[in-house]
Amino acid sequence: MTSFSKHKLIISAPICFVLLPIGFALSVIMISAFLAWVGQIVWWQWLIFSILSAALLFHIVTKPVLCHINTTEIDGVWQLTIHLPISQQEQLWQAYLTKATYLNIVGGVVLMSFYVVEPRRRYFFCDDHQKQHNQ
Known part of the structure; x- marks a missing residue:
């Protein structure tokens, strides 16, 4: 580690x-x-x-929707809680953060790119608007 x-x-x-x-x-x-x-x-x-x-x-x-992110190391494994709209269930994915970009537009947007290793290997892209966070 x-x-x-x-x-x-x-x-x-x-x-x-x-x-x-x-x-x-x-x-x-x-x-x-x-x-x-x-x-x-x-x-x-x-x-x-x-x-x-x-x-x-x-x-x-x-499209799968990101509900929650959790990690203890930026370079380590990230745990993503993903909501799947078709089956109406949530899954826990394990992924590595490959890229994160902050855009200072309309209150701020963070674009994140993950390489998912579980449940299957793939790339997952998501955007996180400031309005999306629970207060």
Whole structure:
């Protein structure tokens, strides 16, 4: 176990789910549908638009949502509590933090990238808005 600091680090952060991505996607779809209606597109273009809109909403609704993060070492294993919308259950994932970026926009956003080792190996990307934290 290697660490760059002598002090013990404990990070435990509950995160609330916000409907920002769904609202943004719905507003983009509604604006696009209005512009398509004004432009009087043909039926097959409406079909393609509808399929792409449904695929976008399905991706947003079924994406795993980060509920809680916990670690004692930044370079060590992180424990992520993930909510799976389709099965309506929570899972505990073990992952390594690969990248974290802070963006100073609209109250602050932290973008995090994890390499998940349990339950299966994959990359997981998430964003953490300041409004998502329980007070």
